[in-house]
Amino acid sequence: MTDAIRAFYDAVAEDYADRFRDVFAAQPLELALLTGFAGLVRTASGTGGKVADLGCGPGWVTAHLASRGLDVFGLDLSESMLRVARRENPGLRFEQGSMREPGIPDGTLAGVVSWYSSIHTPQEGLPALFAGFRRLLVPGGHLLLAFQAGEKALRLERPFGHPVTLDFQRRRPDRMAEALETAGFTLVLRSERAADEEQGESTPQAFLIARRPPADRSGPPCAGHVRVVEGQVGE
Numbered sequence: 001m002t003d004a005i006r007a008f009y010d011a012v013a014e015d016y017a018d019r020f021r022d023v024f025a026a027q028p029l030e031l032a033l034l035t036g037f038a039g040l041v042r043t044a045s046g047t048g049g050k051v052a053d054l055g056c057g058p059g060w061v062t063a064h065l066a067s068r069g070l071d072v073f074g075l076d077l078s079e080s081m082l083r084v085a086r087r088e089n090p091g092l093r094f095e096q097g098s099m100r101e102p103g104i105p106d107g108t109l110a111g112v113v114s115w116y117s118s119i120h121t122p123q124e125g126l127p128a129l130f131a132g133f134r135r136l137l138v139p140g141g142h143l144l145l146a147f148q149a150g151e152k153a154l155r156l157e158r159p160f161g162h163p164v165t166l167d168f169q170r171r172r173p174d175r176m177a178e179a180l181e182t183a184g185f186t187l188v189l190r191s192e193r194a195a196d197e198e199q200g201e202s203t204p205q206a207f208l209i210a211r212r213p214p215a216d217r218s219g220p221p222c223a224g225h226v227r228v229v230e231g232q233v234g235e
């Protein structure tokens, strides 16, 4: 699965950047949410702490969070996306890697962001993905997720004319919130806004903020089970 995701975004990176470069100009609610997330992280971590934008793409979320005072870096599978991110956001740090095995020490991040990057993970891979996010966070650290709300996956074929195909999962926010709680998070915010058809959206957009409980100093729940699931699913 990882290879298909990387190949897809390597092919579309420049077109994706051209299509969505100014998207936040039409998304004041998203900007407010990102600013609110930055405030939560700063408040919880005192002097601050590192934040990872996992599946950062062109790095625009990374840049907005940095402008709000966070010590944030981006990570992505796709070298082409990272080339765009580095070019468009000089001065910020972007690294190649998988959010499933990011090579970041456990318990070291004040915040984790997955902004439309869990949308290619199959349903059965979500428990391991969320358990991994929780492990990365310090106790009291925050997670922000954005995704398309809905039930049916969309298969995108030949995007911008490139010969690649990828499934985009749409998910019910209540089910995602439950999955986060099962992974040991406490839900902080669940919000959904209507599809903006003028921007070409066909589904509502969902946003969840969750927190690793401050008193949680344990390992992941059912660690043995999670390892088995990771072994089965891979990416």
Ligand SMILES: C[S@@+](CC[C@H](N)C(=O)[O-])C[C@H]1O[C@@H](n2cnc3c(N)ncnc32)[C@H](O)[C@@H]1O
Binding pocket: 005, 006, 009, 054, 055, 056, 057, 058, 059, 060, 061, 075, 076, 077, 078, 081, 097, 098, 099, 100, 115, 116, 117, 118, 120, 235
């Ligand atoms: C829809 S784009 C979103 C990019 C960016 N967050 C944004 O909103 O503009 C999804 C991004 O997630 C990345 N991605 C998907 N699965 C990933 C994984 N397992 N590890 C790292 N990056 C991943 C893709 O390469 C792609 O850049």
